[in-house]
Amino acid sequence: MLITAGPTHEPIDSVRFIGNRSSGRLGIELAQAAAKKGWRVRLLLGPVCTPLGTPPTPLTPPTTSKGDSRLSVARFRTTADLQGLLEAEFPTCDVLVMAAAVADYRPKIDADALKKAGGKLKRDAAGLTITMEATPDLLAGLKGLKRADQTTIGFALEPAERLEESAKDKLVRKGLDAIVANELRTMEASSIKASVFVRDGRRIDTDGDVSKAKFAPWLLKVIDEVRGDEGARKRK
Ligand code: CTP
Helix, strand or coil: CEEEECECCEECCCCCEECCCCCCHHHHHHHHHHHHHCCCEEEEECCCCCCCCCCCCCCCCCECCCCCECEEEEECCCHHHHHHHHHHHHHHCCEEEECCECCCEEECCCHHHHHHCCCCCCCCCCCCCCCEEECCCHHHHHCCCCCCCCEEEEEEEECHHHHHHHHHHHHHHCCCCEEEEEEHHHHCCCEECEEEEECCCCEEECCCCEEHHHHHHHHHHHHHHHHHHHHHHHHC
16 A cells, blocks of 8 residues: 655755645554554655654554564655655555645746855845746546556545535546545544545545544545455455
């Protein structure tokens, strides 16, 4: 199972970036729960930070009886880094869970001007205008590579009033098998109320609000359901 988690940081210069507030927590919990359940997991993890006073995110991989790790981690910073990792690793996975909060835009960098500035832009009282360019849609880009035996799961964070419509649109546009839709309020909350829309038309909802810790095992069961009996059997 290939899982992506966390934000992307898109550089403005060598020390500054534009990012987002994703903590990566959901993807990390999912990776650990999946490894515990017997999946061999590859976690592609973005530049996540831990708040002061809390221990660093535990990433000690559970091990199999032979002592080899079930969970390995590769780190990325930018959308381009993640794109490179996905191109290399997607062909070898059975399931991709795309929980990363990938930037939709990145600063367009004037390489010559940046070089002249020594890599770090000087403060200018007149202000700074940053032109943004669209990043590639990574999931949509994998559509052509996807084999029939592979399952791809996306995420959508949407305002409650257009949750279903937007999620279903992304499901089709990105060629996914299922999409996990969360309301915007999920970002700050300690619990999650999610709806999974499946390609075959099924809709699977959490039983109201569930804690973020309980959400990971719930989603793993849903992934087995989406893949059908064959998916669960193949792993044994
Ligand atoms: N995603 C991606 N590549 C991007 C942006 C998003 O692969 N450049 C993935 C996310 O990891 C997520 C899914 O697409 O699994 C939906 O992300 P979202 O930001 O909601 O979708 P967008 O296509 O960016 O749509 P919009 O921002 O217009 O709602």
